[in-house]
Amino acid sequence: MSKPTPVHATMNQFEVRDNQILIGGKDLDTLCAMLDKSVFYAYDKNVVKAQIDLFHQAIPKHIKLHYAIKANPYPPLVNAMKDWVEGFDVASQKEMLLAVQSGMPVKDISFAGPSKQESEIKAAICAGVTLHVESELELSRAIEFGDELGILPIIAFRVNPAFELKASGMKMGGGPKQFGIDEERLMEILPVLDYEKIQFRGFHIYWGSQNLKQEAIMDAHNKTFALAQRLIDLTPTSVETVNIGGGFGIPYFAGETRLDLKPIGENLHTLLGQYPALANIEVIIELGRFLVAEAGIYASKITDKKVSRGHTYLMTNGGLHHHLSNSGNFGQVIRKNYPVAIGNKMNSEANKESVTAVGPLCTPLDTLADKMMLTDPQIGDWLVIFQSGAYGPTASPQDFLGHPHVVEIVL
Ligand SMILES: Cc1ncc(COP(=O)(O)O)c(C=O)c1O
Missing domain, CATH: 3.20.20.10 (Alanine racemase)
Structure with missing residues (x-):
């Protein structure tokens, strides 16, 4: 039996150019301008396709691959995946309508x-x-x-x-x-x-x-x-x-x-x-997640930076209301950090600092990254959370405290 490939929780699935992370070939400032929003989820279709290819390379052809839409029901993503998988699994009437309207044959949709x-x-x-x-x-x-x-x-x-x-x-x-x-x-x-x-x-x-x-x-x-x-x-x-x-x-x-x-x-x-x-x-x-989680990031802007009794906090315009699973409250027993980076300082190791990044909610649960070493984090930089392509916006309490909902883009 072959040994498992020892690859660690990944932050190398996206292209990086001039220190900028690129999703579908676009840096975060460009996505921000396209969306007119400085907090968003971005998904890279090529990364999804690569995961699907991995599956097909290893698993016997006789076995069909279905996508569980609950992991990420963003319609443009589901529509793209329709041609790459052999069926959809749905868990509600809304997901069912999405699956049917994607053009997936109904015989390949299960509820x-x-x-x-x-x-x-x-x-x-x-x-x-x-x-x-x-x-x-x-x-x-x-x-x-x-x-x-x-x-x-x-x-x-x-x-x-x-x-x-x-x-x-x-x-x-x-x-x-x-x-x-x-x-x-x-x-x-x-x-x-x-x-x-x-x-x-x-x-x-x-x-x-x-x-x-x-x-x-x-x-x-x-x-x-x-x-x-x-x-x-x-x-x-x-x-x-x-x-x-x-x-x-x-x-x-x-x-x-x-x-x-x-x-x-x-x-x-x-x-x-x-x-x-x-x-x-x-x-x-x-x-579900195996196909889409690594293809997505959640990007927010650092809007303030303060020190409390020697510990540095980064305040951001993103938070638990958009990304519950990253906060550790969606299936984790003890919160652990997702992979996080400063999206506009990707290749730099300069001025690393131990920081805690938080969102706008009045609860200590609203933590995006806890005591993590990040590269020179400053106000205006992009805080990027990796492995965010599954159980993101639709698995989060977006109305909690009335902050704006998050937008998504797939490229
Ligand atoms: C019936 C069923 N199918 C698929 C999934 C998707 O799981 P995952 O995203 O971990 O692949 C779930 C998860 O709860 C499930 O309950």
């Missing part, structure tokens, strides 16, 4: 989420996307609404597997969970279900997210294939698709290393050989 409202179930049936059903009542509602509408609902079961993702990362399967139907209960349902009332597609086995341990992901894949085979064996009709989850993480913090996709791909290749039932149907991996 998952633990508490779908009746209107969402009806909307999904009318749109013709695959409903990833997460409870027995949701299934009966889908059948009932399908009956009323005269449309067969397209159904896949979201399975709460009995196994748990090993190692770190966000676990979303195993034990009691709000997601999906427990595998043991599903095994009772499958043999007796009235398949005439639905268009049955298959299974969605999602076990977690943000995992950087290839061994843990391979272990989850081994268990997922075994579980899928058991479910297929119990299903008296044909199974068209199995979504084997996602979970590929990206390095956010110092000391974290990039996931090595090569052994994951080799293991999947072996599994497809071991389980012909899966080698002959559609198999999907669905990824």
